[in-house]
Structures are given as structure tokens and as C-alpha cells.
Amino acid sequence: MTLNVESPHQQEDPGKTGFGARFALILIALLWASQLNGLIGLMGSNAQAEIAIHYHTTQIAWFGQIGLLIGVFSTPFIVKFAGIIGKKRMLVIITTLGFIGDLVAAFSTNFETLLIGRAIAGFYGPSLALVYALTRDVFPPKLVGPASGFLGGGMGVLALGGPFLSGTILDDHGYRGVLWFMVIATGISLLALLFIVPESKVREPRTPVDWIGGILLGGGLTSVVYGVGKGEGWGWTSANTMSFIGGGLLAVVVFVLVESKVPHPMFPISLLGRRRIWSTFLVTGMIMGAVYANGTVLNLLVLMPKIPGLSDGLGWTATKNAWVSAPNSVLLIAVSVATGALVRRIDSRILLAVGGTLTAVGIALISQYHYSVAQLMFIGVISGIGMGMVVALVPIMVIESVKPEEQTLGNGVQNMMSGVLQGVLTQVAFVVVAQNSHVMKGTAFYVDSSFTKGFLLFAGVIAVGTLLVALIPKAKTLDEAEVGKAAVAA
CATH class of the missing domain: 4.10.860 (DNA Excision Repair, Uvrb; Chain A)
Structure with missing residues (x-):
């Protein structure tokens, strides 16, 4: 494959190791783009209970799932065109589609139109794959690792600030306020991409699609x-x-x-034929898919009302949930930053096994003890440490596994794997929790055993994924992968 690998970072002083103002701004813009999907997903997850009650629907699962389906379907094409026309340009296109979809949802007056808006916004789904690939292209070689780790740890920033923001908007303005905030957040990301982030000069040959x-x-x-x-x-x-x-x-x-x-x-089979690559995608896809899907059931637990004999939700406000989860969010941020430093000394596979184990144990304990603030806060420490390690390691392990010219493709496959498993696990979880549900006035309410089974499902999948870490062979370290990138770009 012939690539034009001229890159903006070739003009930088090779002895310079700090981010500097220009790269700091680029990093902030990419952080916003990388976490926008998560922020919208978090806010939508918090709002789903109110939306289900407002529209009297038992099909609330599709509020989150329909966008995921569109994202999975469009990923192969978005990744392909990103390599041909430019990663930034493609990111701008799908962010624009996300903005349009958010507008349709915000103006919707029935559940069907709301789903149409979420479906259009689903084209933004593969954005994270493009952000990570763009990061490798536009930052100097020695900043690629720290920048990727920072973007991975951005999930902690989202987990800390997102619930407070979501809680304030939801409690004061209802689900409609959440929908309009999605419009604003996507618009900010679009402007930042247009005016701050440079285009990657790395291109694939223009071949037939x-x-x-x-x-x-x-x-x-x-x-x-x-x-x-x-x-x-x-x-x-x-x-x-x-x-x-x-x-x-x-x-x-x-x-x-x-x-x-x-x-x-579209996707060279030879890429997935390499054991380091397919095993990394399988393991990280299983763990991250279950982690993301777990949030859906957790939010139903804390935000659904407490109605004796009908619903065993905790009945918290979104703001109360934010305060309860805040300490563990801070912990997640700290752990992700520490993991980014440790991965230069300790095999990433070992760190992933530790992180996956802690996450599975924490969620399994929550399945049994989820009745009070104290239980969720203290048990959440275990899963918070594990999740902090995992989210920091996923982008780094992809960099360790693929060549620079394969970065967009690699991120796309990993993103698709996580998305598919998240979608399947979310649907299976709703089937599991619905086994003991009660429907009143068109709205499904869940009893305690429903939440327990849902959490055990996710803990089991993460545990299996963690055991499969043994399949991943040793590959280049992060430093070696960055040197390989620099050699190609030189």
C-alpha cells in the first residue's frame, strides 16, 4: 500500500516533548469529539426512564439501540472513505449528520420521530475510531502515546462531569432539555473540528469501494x-x-x-488473520461492550421509581446519582492516567487482565448489593479501578497491534466489535430484566431480581473476556510502536 505520509508534526522540533498551546488545543478538540458519543449516550441513558414514562412505551431499548445499529452498519464505509478523503473531513461529515439527527430528535413530538432523529445521529457512531487514528497522524511521535492515553482516560472526565450536567438538565428541564443539549454539544464539536484540528496527510490510494x-x-x-x-x-x-x-x-x-x-x-482478511490483532479486538470488544451496556441497566436501577409491588428502582434524581458516582469517576480518571504511565513498564496484557478482573468482580458484587448509597459507592471503587485501567489500555493496545497505515482500519474494527457486542448485550439484558417486569399504562417496571440478573450477565461476559487475554501474544511495546510510526513518517 502506497501512502502519502507527510504530516504536520514533521515541522515540530523533535527535541520538544511538551504538548504546547497548539497541540493542547488540538487535544482538547479531539477529546470533545471522542467523548461526544459517550456524553450523548450517558445523557440519553439518564433520560430514558422519563422518556419511557412520557411516551408510554415498552420499547425504550430502541432509543439507544437504533443509533448503534446505524453506526455498526455505516462503520465499514466511513472508515474506508476516511482513508481516501481524509480523517478530519470524514469526521466533519459524520458530525454534521449527528447534528442534523439531534435536531430532528429535539423537535420530535412522538416516539417514532424521536427514533428517526436518533437513527440519523447514529452515523456519528464510528467517530472514536477516526479520532484515535487522527491522533496518531497529527501529533509528534513521542506525544502519540500520552495523547491516546489521555483520550482513553477521557471516559473518566465524562463519568465525573457528565452525570452532574445530565442531572441538572434533566431535573430542571426534563428529557426535552437533554435533547436540546445534545444539539448544542454536537454543534460545539463540529466548530472545534472545523477550526482547530488539522487534517491528516496520510492517505490510502483511491481504489474502487x-x-x-x-x-x-x-x-x-x-x-x-x-x-x-x-x-x-x-x-x-x-x-x-x-x-x-x-x-x-x-x-x-x-x-x-x-x-x-x-x-x-473493504477490510483485508489478512489483517484479522494476525493473532495479535484478532485476539486484541475480541478481548477488548467483549470487555468494553459489556462495560458500556452495563450502564443502561445501572441507570434503570437508580432512576426508575420505587413503587412497592411494582418497581424496585431506587428512585433517585439524576443529580443525586451524579453525587454518588462522582468519587469513583475521579478514581477512574486517576487510574487511567496512572495506567498510561505503567504501560511503558508493564506488559499491557497483564494490566488488561488485572483491570478486567477488577471490573468483573465489582459488577458481580453490585448485583448482590445495590440497595444504598454506601453500597454503590464503596463497591464501585473496585469496578472504578478496573474500568480506569481498561479504558486507558484499549487505544494503546490497538497502537501496539497495528502498523501506522492500518490505524484507521484497526480502530474501525475494534469500534465495530465493541458496538456489536454492546448492542447484543444490551438487547439480551433487556430480555433478561423483562422476565420479571410489570407493565402499567404501557411502561415496563422492573423488580429487584431483574437488576441482579442483568448485572450478573455483564460480569460474566467481562470475566470470560478477561480469561481470553491469554490468547493475546506479546507484540511491540508502545515506545516501539511509536518509533515505527516515526520511521514511516520521516
């Missing part, structure tokens, strides 16, 4: 997630359920066969 491969992969995975989501209503052995799940899996198999024969594949 493998439309068939992209449709088979994106459509197949989307079909599986959708089939799982509808399985409870249709029946798990019904023709519709089996058609969507079976047809989706068949499409993925055909995709593998097609990609091995076309001259310009």
Missing part, C-alpha cells in the same frame, strides 16, 4: 443485533428471529469469502 463487502459486513452484523433485540417479542424460534440472526451470520460468512477474492477489499 467494495460496496458489496461493506453491505455484507455492516448489514450482517446489524441484522444480528436487530434479530436479538426482537427475539423476545417474536419468539426465539420464530421464523422472523431466525431469519434475521441466521441471515446476518450468513452474510458475515459470505463477506469473508468475498473479501478474500476482491482486489480492493
Whole structure:
């Protein structure tokens, strides 16, 4: 593959190790872009209980899921075009689509239109993959690792400030205020990308787009997630359920066969044939997919009302939830920063195994002890430490696993893997918690055993993912990966 690897950081003093004002601004703009999806997801998750009650719907799961489905389907194409026309340019395009979708949702007057808006905004889903790839291209070699770790640890900043912001808006202005804040947040990100972030000069050759491969992969995975989501209503052995799940899996198999024969594949199978890459994507996808999906059930627990005999939610306000989770959010930030430093001395696989274990243990304990502020705060320390390690390690392990010219592709695959597993696990979790639910006036309410089973599901998936860390072979260290990047760009 021939690449034009001229990059802005070639003009920088190679002896300079600090970020400086210019790179600090770029980092802040990319941090906002990288965490925008998470912020909107967090605020939407907090608002879902009020939305479900307002619209009298038992289908609230689709408020978050429909955007995820669009993101999964569009990822292969967005990643491909980013390599051809530029990562920043593609990031601007999908952020614009996100802005339009947020506007549609904010102006919506019924649940169906709200879902249409969330679907359009779903095109912003692959943004994180482009942000990490752009980071590797526009920062000087020795700043790539710290910048990537900082962006990964940005989840902690989001976890700290997001709940307070969400709580204030939701408590004072309701779910409609949350929808309008999404519009404002996306608009700020779009302006920052346009005027602060430089374009990467790294390009792939302009080759024909493998439309068939992209449709088979994106459509197949989307079909599986959708089939799982509808399985409870249709029946798990019904023709519709089996058609969507079976047809989706068949499409993925055909995709593998097609990609091995076309001259310009959407995702080169040879990339996934390398053990370090596929094992890293599998493990990080499982752990991060379960971590993200876990937040949905946790927010239902704390924000759903307490109604004896009907609902065993804790009935907290969003602001109270923010105060309760704040100490662990601070801990997550500190741990992610510390992990970014430790990974230069300790094998990233060992750190990931420790982080995954702590996360699984913490969530398993919460499944049994989630009835008071004290329980959620103190047990949350365990999972908070684990999550801080995991979120910092995911982008770093991708850098360690792929070549510079494969960065966008690698981030795209990892992002898609996490998104698919998040979607499937979220749908399965809603099926699990619905087993003991009560429906009143069109709204589903959940009993205590429902939340317990949901948390145990996520803890089990994270535990399995952690055990699979043993599959990941040793690769280049972060410093060695950065040197390889610098050599290519020189």
C-alpha cells in the first residue's frame, strides 16, 4: 500500500516533548469529539426512564439501540472513505449528520420521530475510531502515546462531569432539555473540528469501494443485533428471529469469502488473520461492550421509581446519582492516567487482565448489593479501578497491534466489535430484566431480581473476556510502536 505520509508534526522540533498551546488545543478538540458519543449516550441513558414514562412505551431499548445499529452498519464505509478523503473531513461529515439527527430528535413530538432523529445521529457512531487514528497522524511521535492515553482516560472526565450536567438538565428541564443539549454539544464539536484540528496527510490510494463487502459486513452484523433485540417479542424460534440472526451470520460468512477474492477489499482478511490483532479486538470488544451496556441497566436501577409491588428502582434524581458516582469517576480518571504511565513498564496484557478482573468482580458484587448509597459507592471503587485501567489500555493496545497505515482500519474494527457486542448485550439484558417486569399504562417496571440478573450477565461476559487475554501474544511495546510510526513518517 502506497501512502502519502507527510504530516504536520514533521515541522515540530523533535527535541520538544511538551504538548504546547497548539497541540493542547488540538487535544482538547479531539477529546470533545471522542467523548461526544459517550456524553450523548450517558445523557440519553439518564433520560430514558422519563422518556419511557412520557411516551408510554415498552420499547425504550430502541432509543439507544437504533443509533448503534446505524453506526455498526455505516462503520465499514466511513472508515474506508476516511482513508481516501481524509480523517478530519470524514469526521466533519459524520458530525454534521449527528447534528442534523439531534435536531430532528429535539423537535420530535412522538416516539417514532424521536427514533428517526436518533437513527440519523447514529452515523456519528464510528467517530472514536477516526479520532484515535487522527491522533496518531497529527501529533509528534513521542506525544502519540500520552495523547491516546489521555483520550482513553477521557471516559473518566465524562463519568465525573457528565452525570452532574445530565442531572441538572434533566431535573430542571426534563428529557426535552437533554435533547436540546445534545444539539448544542454536537454543534460545539463540529466548530472545534472545523477550526482547530488539522487534517491528516496520510492517505490510502483511491481504489474502487467494495460496496458489496461493506453491505455484507455492516448489514450482517446489524441484522444480528436487530434479530436479538426482537427475539423476545417474536419468539426465539420464530421464523422472523431466525431469519434475521441466521441471515446476518450468513452474510458475515459470505463477506469473508468475498473479501478474500476482491482486489480492493473493504477490510483485508489478512489483517484479522494476525493473532495479535484478532485476539486484541475480541478481548477488548467483549470487555468494553459489556462495560458500556452495563450502564443502561445501572441507570434503570437508580432512576426508575420505587413503587412497592411494582418497581424496585431506587428512585433517585439524576443529580443525586451524579453525587454518588462522582468519587469513583475521579478514581477512574486517576487510574487511567496512572495506567498510561505503567504501560511503558508493564506488559499491557497483564494490566488488561488485572483491570478486567477488577471490573468483573465489582459488577458481580453490585448485583448482590445495590440497595444504598454506601453500597454503590464503596463497591464501585473496585469496578472504578478496573474500568480506569481498561479504558486507558484499549487505544494503546490497538497502537501496539497495528502498523501506522492500518490505524484507521484497526480502530474501525475494534469500534465495530465493541458496538456489536454492546448492542447484543444490551438487547439480551433487556430480555433478561423483562422476565420479571410489570407493565402499567404501557411502561415496563422492573423488580429487584431483574437488576441482579442483568448485572450478573455483564460480569460474566467481562470475566470470560478477561480469561481470553491469554490468547493475546506479546507484540511491540508502545515506545516501539511509536518509533515505527516515526520511521514511516520521516
